[in-house]
Amino acid sequence: MSQATLTEYEGQTGPTGFQPDLPDREYSWQDESASMAGLDVVMPDVSHRGNPGVVSVGGDRTLRANEFGYVVGGLDEYLEQHRDEEIEIPVYYSRFEEEGEGYLGGVTAANGSFGVGATPRRLEAAVRAATGGGSFSASETEVIGCGKHPFIVRNGQGAFVFTTVDLERPDSFDLDSHPRHEVADLSVPEDVKEVRKGISFAKTALAEEFDIEIASHVTLSDGFHHFETVNGRRLRIKGYHLKRLSGVVRDAGQITGQMAYEDPWGETFEAEVTDVEYHLGRPMARRGKPVHRRPRNDRVVGFARTWFDPRRSSRVSLSSEVQAKMVYVRLQLSVDQSGMITADRETHTETVDGRRPENKREEATWKGI
Incomplete structure (x- = not known):
């Protein structure tokens, strides 16, 4: 099968005798x-x-x-x-x-x-x-x-x-001997910095919005980080949710103002976030009810903003708008029969502004780009 080759190999650091040709393969x-x-x-x-x-x-x-x-x-x-x-x-x-x-x-x-x-x-x-x-x-x-x-x-x-x-955890692996990181006064076995940043965020949010203070890290198991509160209760959060919390801010002032997005074809979209509708601590479950009658286990803990480009999603649309989105990030707490508290990250998203793109590239297929 014919092979494509590169014409420039700047900075090539292969072993002695390396030739600037790609290895011959069936693909x-x-x-x-x-x-x-x-x-x-x-x-x-x-x-x-x-x-x-x-x-x-x-x-x-x-x-x-x-x-x-x-x-x-x-x-x-x-x-x-x-x-x-x-x-x-x-x-x-x-x-x-x-x-x-x-x-x-x-x-x-x-x-x-x-x-x-x-x-x-x-x-x-x-x-x-x-x-x-x-x-x-x-x-x-x-x-x-x-x-x-x-x-x-x-x-x-x-x-x-x-x-x-x-x-999965290898047999006989000693987690206690694995190097730990100091995260918000906790000693945590976690090698991904975004997850560590999410742990710090979650600790603050739980204390300020739910009056739950984390005292120590217990273990990492089944994709969850487990903690113990000052009251002796166990609390767990999925690592995936913690990682997603790493880019969230608690100060609404950090996400208000102008925002811009340039698509892969050079077209620029702009929008402005002027204010936030739901502030920190706002209960978000059953929003059809008055605030004082809503469950207190689902609250706003932070904010983010993003852009949605329908040409780049898994379900491509060439007729929809490119939209600026305001994201209200929540923590939703539940308790199982053993008393374990699970904190899940949830979101509520609202459209700030949007317009249809001038450039509807053919490369945007139903699989996205």
């Missing part, structure tokens, strides 16, 4: 490089197979085309910043499932699991992708774990980068 490579985790990479071109497309890498292993790439720049700097350890791999593909130990690159509840890294199956797929599915020499194949960041596979064909996957 084509994209004509232009892209950025992945700060690396300059070329990804498989499988646009004809759907979005994002799936690549067979040998055996029964597959990878999505947006999950890996061939590194053409920035590798030295990336490894200097993120390199963690070299991952040992078996000598045969057939032994990955039995002998491979996998790699835990970071502890986080960000995606509803315990951590991120690479399973033995993921490592096998990565090695297959780096060799083109053919035989390999474990001694000449370097697999480099980079913490919670994408990992690297390097061999005689060059360097390849692969995204990490979500992992």
Whole structure:
């Protein structure tokens, strides 16, 4: 199959003997490089197979085309910043499932699991992708774990980068010995800074809007961070919700004023947020009732603003408006039979302004852009 090649390889940091040609594969490579985790990479071109497309890498292993790439720049700097350890791999593909130990690159509840890294199956797929599915020499194949960041596979064909996957808690893993971060006077085992920022936000919001004061962090389990309050009660919040809280502000003044959005085709949209309708602490459940009769377990805790472009959504519309949105972020509390409090992030969104775009590009298909 014919291969697309790049004409420029600025900053190439491949191994000795590297040639500025893309590895020969049964699929084509994209004509232009892209950025992945700060690396300059070329990804498989499988646009004809759907979005994002799936690549067979040998055996029964597959990878999505947006999950890996061939590194053409920035590798030295990336490894200097993120390199963690070299991952040992078996000598045969057939032994990955039995002998491979996998790699835990970071502890986080960000995606509803315990951590991120690479399973033995993921490592096998990565090695297959780096060799083109053919035989390999474990001694000449370097697999480099980079913490919670994408990992690297390097061999005689060059360097390849692969995204990490979500992992469950490994057997006998000692969470107490994992490095902790100080977050709002709490000691927390969480390696993603956005989740840590969300924990700080949630602690303040719970104290000021619900009179619930978190005293300590208890554990990370099943995608939740668990806490204990000063009254001895248990409270949990999904890591995914905490991560989403990281970009929220509590001062309404920070999101009022002008806002602008430039679409991928150079058209600019502007709007102005003049005021907020629902202030901090406002009960949001059953809004058809008077405020004093609404449940007190669902309150506004912060604000955000965003743009909605119908040409870029999963359900593309070329006739709808590009809209500026005001987002009221809430925490909704519930209690189970054991007395455990669960805090969920919810939102209420209102349109500030909108207009139809002049440019309705054909690239905006039903799958979005």
